[in-house]
Amino acid sequence: MSGGVAADASALLLEAIDVVRTYRLGRDVEVPALRGVSFQVDHGDYVAIVGSSGSGKSTLLNLLGVLDRPTSGQVRYDGRDVRELPDAELARLRNQRIGFVFQSFHLLPRLTAVDNVILPLVYRPGTKRERRERAEAALAAVGLADRMAHRPGELSGGQQQRVAIARALVTEPALVLADEPTGNLDTTTGEDIMALLESIQAEQDTALVVITHEPEIAHRAARTIVLRDGVIADGSSP
Amino acid sequence: MSAREAFRVAMQALIANRLRSALTTLGVLIGVMSVVLLVAIGQGARSEITGAIEGLGSNLLFVLPGDGDFGGGPRRSSFVLDDVERIDRELLGGGTRxxxxxxxxxxxxxxxxxxxxxxxxxxxxxxxxxxxxxxxxxxxxxxxxxxxxxxxxxxxxxxxxxxxxxxxxxxxxxxxxxxxxxxxxxxxxxxxxxxxxxxxxxxxxxxxxxxxxxxxxxxxxxxxxRATATQTVEADRAVVRRVLAQRLDAEEFSVISQDEIIGVVGDILQILTLVLAAIAGISLLVGGVGVSNIMLVSVSERTREIGLRKALGARTRDITRQFLLEAIVLTGIGGAIGLALGIAGAQLVAALAPVPAEVTGWSIALALGVSVAVGLVFGVLPARRAGQLDPVAALRRD
Known part of the structure; x- marks a missing residue:
């Protein structure tokens, strides 16, 4: 693990600058979820974002995943301010730079493992054959070469999460965002999944940001950011 | 996402819900079938009647009571046998005319x-x-x-x-x-x-x-x-008018050519055909509303899928296109099957019933065009709704 502490600007992947995200409930009620959060993630970094329920973790994940835009402040990817990018550009950014791993896997039940992994590839140019080859390679890399044609319902929780990881990696993203990746798994399987994510992070120089409420998961990361009540309580600077 | 890929995804989704897709298709199917069948019957009636009039020979003039206004209802005739003889004497050549x-x-x-x-x-x-x-x-x-x-x-x-x-x-x-x-x-x-x-x-x-x-x-x-040639129809008409005018008032008779009758009857039956098509079109419309309804259900069922696809890089446009294509595939399939059944039905009617039926090219084109258009029109609302879903909310939903 590199730890990703690099001083030069070229290593910088994403940057949150005084990020505020406020939700409006009804007409006059505003609920602040994030109240000025700043930190950086470099290429190949391994960061854990920790916090209890309601600390703003999920909001931060959505912002880092460019599924959402900040109310104020900036989230910058490769130096570009997310707030200034149109929706189609954000979609392209998600497709090309970010891989998502969700707590509940989010696999499409009617598709086979390999078709689930192909999913992000259909939103970029390429032939059917190329997509299939890449998806099969990604599944093989997570140890599921013999489960290609299985549907999610025919796979264990750990295997499903591996399919989801293969889906996140098949696009060769710069950043893997894992939201409670072990939350629905038993301890042993959770260990395996974390080990898999870490090996990928190390081997492919992919930045890995894990959001978790479990301290033992957080401790594995090179760096930990602790969120409390929408602000960083600890670890904002690398 | 390429159009081919979008089509594949749409088909996957439709096949995953076979029964529902089939039932949704049924509405459009029945609509298209009725359009094709009823238009065929209307068209068949039209060609049979105009054919019967043409079968009387060519270059005929019909001398009828009344001023020729079809809306006026039947008139009491003022013609007597002597009129036939007087017209015959005035017309030149061609034997019995x-x-x-x-x-x-x-x-x-x-x-x-x-x-x-x-x-x-x-x-x-x-x-x-x-x-x-x-x-x-x-x-x-x-x-x-x-x-x-x-x-x-x-x-x-x-x-x-x-x-x-x-x-x-x-x-x-x-x-x-x-x-x-x-x-x-x-x-x-x-x-x-x-x-x-x-x-x-x-x-x-x-x-x-x-x-x-x-x-x-x-x-x-x-x-x-009967005029001896097409060119002399008008001359004969003038003769008939002149002879009858000696004895009758202008509003007591009218001299109509065969072509005029075919034209008028043809127009009336064309209107009848269009009315039939319009009535059948209403069932097509109802089928379209059904498609819209099911697509909305489908969008709300697949909210999480939409959120996931967006997280994986689908643009609003990709999602909209996917759902629109699903609607069009549904109505297109319904249209194609309805068309086949409509044609088969028309042949069955023509074979078994005394009602003639004639499938025309325009009704086929209309039925297929309309069914795809129905998919487009009634698919737009659900598809736009799908495309505009907020991925964060969509992913959170269980």
């Missing part, structure tokens, strides 16, 4: 057989002017007309019904209780009867004079004039 008739319906009886048929009391020239050919025996003569002889020429169906398996020539029969002798049988016109016109083989011709006595009238219901 003028005929007239009075029409009625009477019970025919012969040797225990009974039949209600159309009785045409005609001048001797009627078969020649209206292209009716004799199959057996002889036709009506001038002398039959002058002496009001009780002789009859039977239509083919009439002959078969009244005299099954026998030669009717020389036999006697009763028309409205009056004895007549059969002198001839007309050649079969064919086409049978349809709800759109009388059976031209189920009639009997008698001399105009004896027929008028039968019906208790001295009038003619119509006069027919």
């Amino acid at each position: 003028v005929a007239g008739y009075t029409i009625g319906s009477e019970v025919l009886q012969a040797e225990g057989e009974r039949l209600t048929a159309t009785v045409l009391a005609v001048t001797a020239g009627y078969p020649a002017v209206l292209s009716r050919e004799l199959a057996r025996g002889q036709g009506l003569t001038e002398s039959d007309v002058v002496t009001a002889r009780r002789v009859a020429v039977l239509g083919a169906t009439t002959a078969e019904t009244l005299f099954p398996g026998q030669d009717p020539i020389g036999r006697t029969m009763a028309i409205g209780g009056v004895r007549y002798r059969v002198v001839g049988v007309l050649a079969r016109v064919g086409g049978g009867g349809s709800p759109f016109g009388p059976d031209q083989d189920r009639n009997v011709l008698v001399p105009i004079t004896s027929g008028q006595r039968l019906f208790g009238t001295d009038r003619l219901d119509a006069i027919f004039v």
